[in-house]
Amino acid sequence: MKKRDKFSTTIxxxxxxxxxxxxxxxxxMFPWRLGQYGGAAFLLPYLFFVYILGTTGLMGEFGxxxxxxxxxxxxxxxxxxxxxxxxxxxxxxxxxxxxxGILLFYAIVTGWILNYVIASFSGAFYESGxxxxxxxxxxxxxxxxxWQTLALLSALGxxxxxxxxxxxxxxxxxxxxxxxxxxxxxxxxVTLPGAMAGIEYILVPDWxxxxxxxxxxxxxxxxxxTVSLSGAGMVVFGSYLKDSTDIPASALKMVTxxxxxxxxxxxxxxxxxxxxxxDPAAGPPLLFIxxxxxxxxxxxxxxxxxxxxxxxxxxxxxxxxxxxxxVVEGVMDQFKWARAKSxxxxxxxxxVCGLPLAIDMSRFTAFxxxxxxxxxxxGATLAAIFFFWIFGVDNARKEINRGAEKPxxxxxxxxxxxxxxxxxxxxxxxxxxxxxx
Numbered sequence: 137m138k139k140r141d142k143f144s145t146t147i148x149x150x151x152x153x154x155x156x157x158x159x160x161x162x163x164x165m166f167p168w169r170l171g172q173y174g175g176a177a178f179l180l181p182y183l184f185f186v187y188i189l190g191t192t193g194l195m196g197e198f199g200x201x202x203x204x205x206x207x208x209x210x211x212x213x214x215x216x217x218x219x220x221x222x223x224x225x226x227x228x229x230x231x232x233x234x235x236x237g238i239l240l241f242y243a244i245v246t247g248w249i250l251n252y253v254i255a256s257f258s259g260a261f262y263e264s265g266x267x268x269x270x271x272x273x274x275x276x277x278x279x280x281x282x283w284q285t286l287a288l289l290s291a292l293g294x295x296x297x298x299x300x301x302x303x304x305x306x307x308x309x310x311x312x313x314x315x316x317x318x319x320x321x322x323x324x325x326v327t328l329p330g331a332m333a334g335i336e337y338i339l340v341p342d343w344x345x346x347x348x349x350x351x352x353x354x355x356x357x358x359x360x361x362t363v364s365l366s367g368a369g370m371v372v373f374g375s376y377l378k379d380s381t382d383i384p385a386s387a388l389k390m391v392t393x394x395x396x397x398x399x400x401x402x403x404x405x406x407x408x409x410x411x412x413x414x415d416p417a418a419g420p421p422l423l424f425i426x427x428x429x430x431x432x433x434x435x436x437x438x439x440x441x442x443x444x445x446x447x448x449x450x451x452x453x454x455x456x457x458x459x460x461x462x463v464v465e466g467v468m469d470q471f472k473w474a475r476a477k478s479x480x481x482x483x484x485x486x487x488v489c490g491l492p493l494a495i496d497m498s499r500f501t502a503f504x505x506x507x508x509x510x511x512x513x514x515g516a517t518l519a520a521i522f523f524f525w526i527f528g529v530d531n532a533r534k535e536i537n538r539g540a541e542k543p544x545x546x547x548x549x550x551x552x553x554x555x556x557x558x559x560x561x562x563x564x565x566x567x568x569x570x571x572x573x
Contacts, residue, residue, distance in 0.1 A: 140205060141299040143376050148304035150386055151311040153194075153373050154393040155454030157364040158314070160245060162394075163451060164422045166362070167402035169354050171337040171416055174345025181352050185359035186391055192548075192556045193365040193516060194387040199536040200523040201374025202383070207465040208232050208368045208519070211375065215527050224522075225470075231367035231515035232466040236482075237507040239459040240490040241500060243291070246452040247283030248274060248424065249445065250290075256431075256445045259438065267428040268421075275424075276497030284494050285487055291456045292483040295464055296476055299376045303457055310450050311393075317447035318400040324440050325407045334410030338402050353566070360516070360563055363394055364455075367515030368462045375465070380539045397451075404444070408434070423448060460486075513567045517560040520552075529553040 143149040170178050204211030212228030251274055255261045261270040274280050294306045326335060345351040364370065377383070408430045409416050418426050431441035460482060467478040493500040523532045529549045537543035 141376055142378055143304050143373075143381075144300040145304070146381055146386060148300070148308055149373065149377065149381065150389050150393065152303050152307040152454075152458070153364075153370065153386075153390045154397070155307045155311055155451075156369055156373070156458030157362065157390065157394045157455075158397045158451050159364070159455040160242075160249075160420075160423070160448070160452055162362055162398050163401045163448065164405070164418075164420055166358060166398040167338060167405050168417055168422075169358055170402050171406060173348075173351040173354050174342040175337065176339050176341035177343050177345050178351060178355055180346065181355035182359050183395070185356050186362060186395060187388070188551065189356075189556055189559060190359055190363040190365075190391045191384070191387040192552050193360070193520065193560075194363055194370055194390060195383050195536045195544075196523045196532065196552060196556070197365065197367070197370035197516075197519050198374035198377065198383045198387065199532055200519060200527070201371040202377045202379075202381070202538075203527075203535045204371075204375060206375055206469055207372035207462060209466050210469045211371055212518075212522055215522050219526065227518065227522075229466070231371075231518060232462055234507060234511045234515055235366060235368045235459050235462045236486070237503070238512065239456070239463060239486055241493055241504050241507070242452070242456055242459060243287045243486060243490055244280060244284045244494050244500065246287035246290075246449070246456050247280055247285070247494075249449045249452050250287055251280075251283045252424065252428075253442075253445045253449050256441045259441075261428050262432060267425050267432075271421075271424045276495060276500060278495055280494050281491065284490060287453070287456065288483045288487050290453055291460045292479055294453075294457045295460045296479045298475060299461075303461060306457065307454060310454050314447055314450045314454070315397065315400070317443050317450075318397065318404060321404045321440060321444055321447065322400055324434075324436075325404050325411075328408060328411040328434065330411040330413075331407035334407035334416070335403070337410060337416065338406050356559065357563060357566075360559070362398065363391055364458075365516035365519075366512060367517070367519035369458050371519060372462050372465045373458070378539075382540050383536050383538075384540050384542065384544055509567050513560075513564045517557070517564055520557045520560050524553045524557055 200211050201207065204214045206214065208231050209225050209228040213225035216224030252261065261267050264270050294302045296302065325331060405422060406416055409426060412430050412433060414426050414429065427444060428441065431437035434440060463482045464475065464478045467473060467482060468475060493503055529552055532552065533544060533548060
């Protein structure tokens with residue numbers, strides 16, 4: 137049997153996991169929620185939840201993957217096989233399939249961003265007069281297909297080289313550049329005239345929001361999903377870990393890096409938005425319409441718009457390659473195909489199946505809602521139930537502590553088994569009932 141690929145270094149693993157987590161949702165959603173629900177006051181429940189629940193979920197998914205030496209399909213199958221059941225692989229296929237669904241639309245959005253990277257050099261999105269018109273000519277139009285294809289080819293060109301030689305090597309370059317660009321953009325944004333209003337919006341605390349349940353609910357949802365808990369992505373990354381990898385320490389470092397990136401994104405976007413009197417709650421249009429309008433008027437805007445869209449593309453492609461790896465590993469495990477064949481087939485089928493979404497925005501929006509609101513939240517819950525309940529929380533803690541310099545104590549058992557799993561189930565219910573989280 138061919139020896140399983142491994143991350144060559146712990147830092148490479150942390151950067152790769154953080155790259156998977158630092159995605160487009162964070163870049164527009166976190167700044168808005170931070171400002172809308174009490175500024176710095178929102179950070180208190182967010183940090184509490186992300187360091188308790190986020191690290192617990194990450195440790196669980198990393199541990200499940202390393203113990204099973206497989207992604208979700210193989211790891212879930214192994215858990216139930218030890219209980220005399222043989223349908224675990226079928227259940228494990230669920231989060232992998234959902235991740236493939238995310239891959240379909242994420243490739244389209246990554247393609248839009250790649251288009252904006254190219255356009256940012258020439259300012260092409262200003263030629264029609266309004267940036268919104270330029271975006272309308274791209275999104276939901278046949279013109280986006282070539283960019284969707286290029287995005288998938290970019291991911292294919294990394295994933296085909298495996299973990300150490302592809303994903304880890306790429307993220308060791310992508311993530312330092314991304315953080316460096318973010319820091320440069322923060323310096324430009326916070327020094328704009330009128331930027332102080334945006335800084336106050338996201339950092340000055342309004343403690344009264346801590347008395348409102350919605351603040352805690354939004355902080356909980358943001359903390360739960362910001363680290364990309366899906367029951368598949370971090371499981372497959374865990375399956376490539378060495379026995380000596382310190383899972384608890386790695387989870388803490390990844391959460392810290394992810395939170396730092398989200399705060400930097402907030403300090404890029406919101407001061408600039410306020411400096412030019414635009415809508416801080418614009419959502420996804422912040423990236424494609426609001427920010428280009430800001431760069432049109434900003435001193436040295438031509439330079440900073442290029443840096444901005446390159447950084448956004450790096451965030452997008454680092455997430456896209458992790459999604460592709462989840463599906464590729466599942467295909468390799470299920471059909472015993474070689475990596476090159478599996479990557480090629482996954483990229484090709486993703487392109488073909490994504491075409492109806494690429495040329496119809498109403499279909500695209502409905503599909504995104506179906507996946508993100510109704511189907512995706514259950515993945516993390518499945519992984520937690522399998523690892524903390526069926527496999528057993530004592531066995532789970534033993535696996536997580538293997539290689540740990542500071543092992544987690546028995547106090548962690550009820551946190552994982554009851555608090556984390558209970559919250560995961562609650563979020564699934566809230567997502568389905570209200571479309572929030």
